Amino acid sequence: xxxxxxxxxxxxxxxxxxxxxxxxxxxxxxxxxxxxxxxxxxxxxxxxxxxxxxxxxxxxxxxxxxxxxxxxxxxxxxxxxxxxxxxxxxxxxxxxxxxxxxxxxxxxxxxxxxxxxxxxxxxxxxxxxxxxxxxxxxxxxxxxxxxxxxxxxxxxxxxxxxxxxxxxxxxxxxxxxxxxxxxxxxxxxxxxxxxxxxxxxxxxxxxxxxxxxx
Amino acid sequence: xxxxxxxxxxxxxxxxxxxxxxxxxxxxxxxxxxxxxxxxxxxxxxxxxxxxxxxxxxxxxxxxxxxxxxxxxxxxxxxxxxxxxxxxxxxxxxxxxxxxxxxxxxxxxxxxxxxxxxxxxxxxxxxxxxxxxxxxxxxxxxxxxxxxxxxxxxxxxxxxxxxxxxxxxxxxxxxxxxxxxxxxxxxxxxxxxxxxxxxxxxxxxxxxxxxxxx
DNA sequence: CAGTGGTCTAGACCACAAA
DNA sequence: TTGTGGTCTAGACCACTGT
Numbered sequence: 001x002x003x004x005x006x007x008x009x010x011x012x013x014x015x016x017x018x019x020x021x022x023x024x025x026x027x028x029x030x031x032x033x034x035x036x037x038x039x040x041x042x043x044x045x046x047x048x049x050x051x052x053x054x055x056x057x058x059x060x061x062x063x064x065x066x067x068x069x070x071x072x073x074x075x076x077x078x079x080x081x082x083x084x085x086x087x088x089x090x091x092x093x094x095x096x097x098x099x100x101x102x103x104x105x106x107x108x109x110x111x112x113x114x115x116x117x118x119x120x121x122x123x124x125x126x127x128x129x130x131x132x133x134x135x136x137x138x139x140x141x142x143x144x145x146x147x148x149x150x151x152x153x154x155x156x157x158x159x160x161x162x163x164x165x166x167x168x169x170x171x172x173x174x175x176x177x178x179x180x181x182x183x184x185x186x187x188x189x190x191x192x193x194x195x196x197x198x199x200x201x202x203x204x205x206x207x208x209x210x211x212x213x214x
Numbered sequence: 215x216x217x218x219x220x221x222x223x224x225x226x227x228x229x230x231x232x233x234x235x236x237x238x239x240x241x242x243x244x245x246x247x248x249x250x251x252x253x254x255x256x257x258x259x260x261x262x263x264x265x266x267x268x269x270x271x272x273x274x275x276x277x278x279x280x281x282x283x284x285x286x287x288x289x290x291x292x293x294x295x296x297x298x299x300x301x302x303x304x305x306x307x308x309x310x311x312x313x314x315x316x317x318x319x320x321x322x323x324x325x326x327x328x329x330x331x332x333x334x335x336x337x338x339x340x341x342x343x344x345x346x347x348x349x350x351x352x353x354x355x356x357x358x359x360x361x362x363x364x365x366x367x368x369x370x371x372x373x374x375x376x377x378x379x380x381x382x383x384x385x386x387x388x389x390x391x392x393x394x395x396x397x398x399x400x401x402x403x404x405x406x407x408x409x410x411x412x413x414x415x416x417x418x419x420x421x422x423x424x425x426x427x428x
Numbered sequence: 429c430a431g432t433g434g435t436c437t438a439g440a441c442c443a444c445a446a447a
Numbered sequence: 448t449t450g451t452g453g454t455c456t457a458g459a460c461c462a463c464t465g466t
Contacts, residue, residue: 221457
């Protein structure tokens with residue numbers, strides 16, 4: 001205010017802009033400070049290979065072991081009617097198309113860093129280990145293979161969008177701050193067996209994909 | 215103001231929040247309106263395969279042909295000393311490590327939708343077609359192959375972050391609005407031959423990766 | 429010209445933190 | 448207690464739009 005000869009609200013608005021750009025943060029009563037660039041976690045996407053899955057632990061847990069932070073996952077499993085989008089991807093017909101839903105919240109040292117919601121056709125997953133909170137070694141993909149669905153490939157669609165208010169409070173970022181939204185579809189031949197919607201705190205993550213040149 | 219019994223500034227702040235979340239837009243003198251969800255362009259990433267490259271046109275132009283919009287690319291080529299990050303990735307030694315830079319701005323029907331800046335070691339690209347604005351059929355990757363660099367794979371690192379002010383005005387989005395930042399590294403064996411930094415308007419794009427299951 | 433969005437000021441109140 | 452950040456109000460001016 002002194003330096004530029006402007007009103008308090010004007011400074012406040014300026015700082016609010018910097019906040020939405022992720023450049024400053026503040027704590028009431030303390031002050032405002034230049035934001036620290038959070039450590040970026042690189043998530044290699046070749047972790048979906050069968051060899052890696054056979055190693056046992058899920059991707060999140062091996063990341064934790066490597067990164068030296070304390071992982072913590074809470075799971076909620078339920079059944080519900082599939083909405084249009086999910087029904088479309090999983091190619092479910094009929095008006096009572098039901099899906100098994102696994103909603104997970106992943107925390108690193110107590111902070112929520114990732115939300116993931118998986119959908120499976122109830123015809124495949126109902127009554128199996130997939131409906132258990134703990135799905136055991138290799139996770140749901142191994143369980144799908146045991147059920148006779150030989151996974152052939154995954155498709156991941158990535159986009160960046162502003163965090164919705166619920167997501168923002170969950171992930172501990174300002175509302176509207178960028179998140180990575182990833183939709184993964186697991187395929188067994190030409191049959192889609194899982195849709196996984198993931199939301200990751202934007203610049204705290206980096207997804208790394210390796211693509212063959214030929 | 216009438217409905218909630220609040221001051222004008224309060225409404226303004228509320229609307230500003232919605233704007234940063236991409237939900238509303240406004241034009242001075244006209245009013246504010248619910249933002250239309252822009253059509254999402256799906257960018258399949260298998261387009262980097264040799265077979266696709268042999269087809270001739272660059273990825274951006276074939277997207278345009280498929281999507282029915284008018285493509286428009288402006289290119290600026292220059293040489294400059296490599297900064298630490300680029301030198302690190304390209305494994306350039308010495309204090310005079312120079313790179314050839316291709317800075318491109320891609321427009322769809324006149325609107326900037328993507329910014330891309332490529333870096334090549336000057337030792338490889340200087341004096342070649344890579345320094346020409348138009349690199350010819352198959353683009354820079356074909357030129358690299360002709361120079362004896364057999365491309366083996368690409369690595370793409372994706373993250374989401376707030377748009378920097380220059381990027382925001384370039385891409386026609388509010389400052390701080392999410393962008394997808396993709397860094398692609400092209401490898402010929404164990405040698406990195408190109409670094410390409412791309413910035414895409416966040417929720418206008420969806421990057422699709424296909425991953426093998428084994 | 430009136431109505432709109434955008435921005436600024438000055439003053440006020442609250443919650444929180446540190447001395 | 449004092450200083451901080453966060454938020455709100457009331458009033459003002461400007462630029463732009465459409466009648």
